[in-house]
Amino acid sequence: MKKRNHRRHKPNSFWLILNLFLLFACVLSIAFLVFTLKDRKISLNNSASSTKISKIQNQKASTTPTNSSKQNTNTDTVEWKKVNETVSVPILMYHAIHNIAPEEAANANLIVDPITFESHIQCLAQEGYYFLTPEEAYRVFTENVLPNGNNKIIWLTFDDSLWDFHDIAYPILKKYKAKATNNVITGTVGNSGNLSLEQMLDMKKHGMSFQDHTVNHPDLSVQSAETQKNEMKESKVYLDQNLNQDTIAIAYPAGRYSDTTLELASNLDYKLGVTTNEGIANINNGLLSLNRVRILPTTTADTLLATIS
Ligand SMILES: [Zn+2]
Incomplete structure (x- = not known):
């Protein structure tokens, strides 16, 4: 209805x-x-x-120390374990990574060819080495700790902010998830043959660190205190501001320094200073005068391992 x-x-x-x-x-x-x-x-x-x-x-990273590719990227999962014996840190010193040109014969000792370089990094990664940042190295020295108790630690340093760090070394370091530090001559940034600010900012996002190597690369040991101070201060301000960081480490140009240099570095708030004094570093060197291991073009992966272990 x-x-x-x-x-x-x-x-x-x-x-x-x-x-x-x-x-x-x-x-x-x-x-x-x-x-x-x-x-x-x-x-x-x-x-x-x-x-x-x-x-x-994360579990994989912390349980398999030999799986360096996972371990080295996951810094958040690292547990720093205090140990009794004084911790030693091999700080490797590289400069250029490229195939040497005939006209470069005079600098031959500073140039490692890419294949040899990759053999070093591959070997360290396979052996389970933990690649330190400058901040981590500082922590290791001052707290006497090891990442996840792993005593295979290493700090890779490259001096002089050369072009090939970006073009040749960086792709290899990235391939093995290896962290490394380049010590920058700030007066050369952006020159042809040297790193640019853009390259450094980009590499910083992928595990690379940039620390100080003065403005003009003088022999600090023979400079006046004022010149030394300016060289170490202006470069630090440049890196702090342009890379938005607190620059904590300095490499003295050509490894040359005096007591005044060390005092000034301390006053300028540098926490670590690396030299060319040959040897494995530990806190007894003094935090501002740490030994390094010079890498030569003839250094093989085997001799490198023998030197640092
Ligand atoms: Zn240098």
Whole structure:
């Protein structure tokens, strides 16, 4: 009867349309709710599984010290363990990494060819060496700690902010997830043959550190205190400001320094100073006069391992 009435009277068709419209709106909002909830559930599931994955990766990193590629990138998961014996740190000193040109014969000892260089990094990574940042090295020296108790630690340093650190060394370091430090002559930044600010900023995002090597690379040991101070201060201010960091380490040009140099470095808030004094570093060198291991073009991966272990 009602149906008939609806059909018969004109005003009722208006109500029918209104009801149909309301029903349609209801269906639409229910459908909307269902899809939103479903999406939320999916995204919740995703974040849960990605947390799980990263946890598994972290566990892998801490339980397999030989898997250096995982270990070296996951600095968050490193547990620094205090040890009794004084910790030693081999600080390797490289300069240029490229195939030597005939006209470079005079600097031959500062140039390591890319294949030899890669053999060093590959060997260190396979042996499970942990590559330190300058901040981590400082922590190791001052707290006498080891990353996850691993005594195979190393600090790779490169002097002079040369072009090939970006073009040749960096891709190899990245391949093995090795962290390294370049000591920058700030007066040369952006010159052809040297690193640019953009390159340094980009490499910083991928484990590379940039520390101080003065403005003009003078022999500090024969300079006046004022010149020394300016050389070490202006370069630090430049790096601090342009790389947005607190520069903590300095490499004295050609390894030359005097007692005044060390005093000034301390006053300028440098925490670490690296020299060319040959040997494995430990805190007894003095934090501002640390030994380094010079890498020669003839240094093989085997002789390197024998030297540092
Ligand atoms: Zn130098």
